[in-house]
Amino acid sequence: MMLTCSQLGRTLPPPDSRSLLENVSFALEQGEVLGVIGPSGSGKSTLLRLLNRLDEPTSGTVQLQGVDTHTFSPRELRRRIGMVMQRAYLFPGTVAENIAFGPKQWGQNISNDELESLLTQVGLAGYASRNALTLSGGEAQRVAITRALANNPDVLLLDEPTSALDETSRQGVEALLESLIRRRHLTCVWVTHSIEQARAMADKILVLASGRVAAYGPAKEILRA
Amino acid sequence: MLNYFFHSQLALGLAESAVAALLALTAMLVARKRAPGLLRELPLAELRGILQIVAVGAVLAFMLHGPQWTSLIVLTAMMLAAAGIVRKRARRIPRAFALALASICAGAGIVLAIMIVSGVIPLKITMLVPVGSMVIANTMNTLSLFLDRLHGEVTSHVGEIESALALGASTEAALLPYIQASLRASLIPSIDNIRSLGIVWIPGIMAGMVLSGASPLFAALYQFVVLTTIFSAAVLTCFVSSHLVMRRLFSRYDQLLLRPA
Numbered sequence: 001m002m003l004t005c006s007q008l009g010r011t012l013p014p015p016d017s018r019s020l021l022e023n024v025s026f027a028l029e030q031g032e033v034l035g036v037i038g039p040s041g042s043g044k045s046t047l048l049r050l051l052n053r054l055d056e057p058t059s060g061t062v063q064l065q066g067v068d069t070h071t072f073s074p075r076e077l078r079r080r081i082g083m084v085m086q087r088a089y090l091f092p093g094t095v096a097e098n099i100a101f102g103p104k105q106w107g108q109n110i111s112n113d114e115l116e117s118l119l120t121q122v123g124l125a126g127y128a129s130r131n132a133l134t135l136s137g138g139e140a141q142r143v144a145i146t147r148a149l150a151n152n153p154d155v156l157l158l159d160e161p162t163s164a165l166d167e168t169s170r171q172g173v174e175a176l177l178e179s180l181i182r183r184r185h186l187t188c189v190w191v192t193h194s195i196e197q198a199r200a201m202a203d204k205i206l207v208l209a210s211g212r213v214a215a216y217g218p219a220k221e222i223l224r225a
Numbered sequence: 226m227l228n229y230f231f232h233s234q235l236a237l238g239l240a241e242s243a244v245a246a247l248l249a250l251t252a253m254l255v256a257r258k259r260a261p262g263l264l265r266e267l268p269l270a271e272l273r274g275i276l277q278i279v280a281v282g283a284v285l286a287f288m289l290h291g292p293q294w295t296s297l298i299v300l301t302a303m304m305l306a307a308a309g310i311v312r313k314r315a316r317r318i319p320r321a322f323a324l325a326l327a328s329i330c331a332g333a334g335i336v337l338a339i340m341i342v343s344g345v346i347p348l349k350i351t352m353l354v355p356v357g358s359m360v361i362a363n364t365m366n367t368l369s370l371f372l373d374r375l376h377g378e379v380t381s382h383v384g385e386i387e388s389a390l391a392l393g394a395s396t397e398a399a400l401l402p403y404i405q406a407s408l409r410a411s412l413i414p415s416i417d418n419i420r421s422l423g424i425v426w427i428p429g430i431m432a433g434m435v436l437s438g439a440s441p442l443f444a445a446l447y448q449f450v451v452l453t454t455i456f457s458a459a460v461l462t463c464f465v466s467s468h469l470v471m472r473r474l475f476s477r478y479d480q481l482l483l484r485p486a
Contacts (some may be wrong), residue, residue: 053478056386074479079393089384092402102392144388151393 001065002187003028003081003155006052008060020046023210026204028155031185035202035219037192043211044191048157051189052081061223072077075082082153084161088140090132095124095143098132101152110150122146122176140167142176149180156181158190162197177201199223253282283359288350296353300337303358304329307365315372317486319348319473325368325468332462333364340454355430356451363415367459368466372412375467378403379474380485387481396475404467412465415456422452 008024013015014203021043029035049055051062053074062069069077077100092097097120100110101110110118112128119125122142127135132143141161148156161177162170178201181188192198198219199207205222213221227244231237250267257264259431288295304326311325318324337357346356379386382403388397423445430451434444474483 052391054391054480056476056478056480074390075393075395078391083391085384085388085391087384089388091385091389101389101394105393105398106393147392 001027002158004063005051006061008047008057008062010046010050010055011058019211021050024213026216028187028204032203033188033190033201034204034206035182035192035198036206036208037195037198038208038214042208043207045159047208048083048159048189048191051157052078052083063192064114066117079151080153081155081157082148082151082159084145084148084159086160087164090140090143092133094128095130095132096128098143099147099150101147118146118150121180123180137165138172139150141165141173145177155187155189158188160191160193163193195223233288241277283336285354286457293348293350294352296350296360299354300357303361304333309359311365311369311372314369315376317376318372321372324466324473328368328462328466329361329364333361333458336360336454336458336461345384345450359451360455363455364462367411367415368462371407371463371466374407374410375403375470376483378407379483383481383484390479390481396471396479400471400474410462412459419452419456422449429455
């Protein structure tokens, strides 16, 4: 298994002591896409943040290729489990500097050929020297996706990556993600509001409600209703 | 004009203080809509300030006849008080008092120690306490500015900081742009003080030295020494603080703990 999640949960520390997520379990093979759906506040984003430990789980385990992720340093874990957030959050500087950020943390450089090849894959050929903070929402999110992929992650977490985009940009970025996932055989956990998006992309579906698993199984079965 | 009404030095000093305090209140009243919270803070700050400075004056008058080491007690008390004031300004940063005290002791303490050992600041109460207090007070102001700005930078860039962490960055690398922006903003007043020295600003210590009979040229050079000492202490304090603050902003698993209120 590429990614296995067992009984994962998070309860806030006192005095709040509120449970955000309880007993979430799933397993993904290499190249499978898990669609996570559910209403706002159901714990979808929390689940992703526990998988790459931006927040600390208070129960359960996550295994990456059979190894408990607590044995990795947080930095190593986040290099191997990449994430694209709802907004692009690009850093000041050029598009090239943003994309080179991840590898640079490990003392690696991206060659100009690699950079241009990545940008061509996401439909941004010739954008390397552009100021990242002047891009449109759709372009910025494409750069954020490229930035995450530049680390060559084993698993990619997508936290509603098209929810902040207008309709035209949304369709473009969705089509891009679909082609990247298929072409690169990426293992993904994709949080989405859209049943159509889940139906088009996901092999498995996890439905969350109030921080608990309401349904989990193959997409064809779960979305048949 | 006040000389006409008040003849004793103490009465004249009190009257002058009242005029200055009223002027500050009037200025704050004019600007009240732009800074409403500060108008409430000012009267208490003024009252505290005058009581404290008069108390220090009284202690100094008493200490002038005592042993030299008592000045170290005064400076230690000043550092504790400065850390308490910084804590109030930076209360949203966890354990801010210990952070401020350690930073001020390391920054101002080391710089003052070097200046004393090298003989630049004579080990005399009349020099050590006033110069030391200037260094500690300015360091306190710079540190308050630094931590306040850093808190603002972090809470308004949570997405960028977590994006950097999510790409495998260390906490230091994720926070560096915001440390740099905060340090720059907090040191601008100190750099401007040095830059404007003599042109816009002739500080009190130089005037005092000339009045007490020192050569104006030596007084001018000594003023530069004091200001650059203040700057060194402020930079070192913020540098130490920028390291100590990491443990308060991130968990041991490199998770950002600070969130917008």
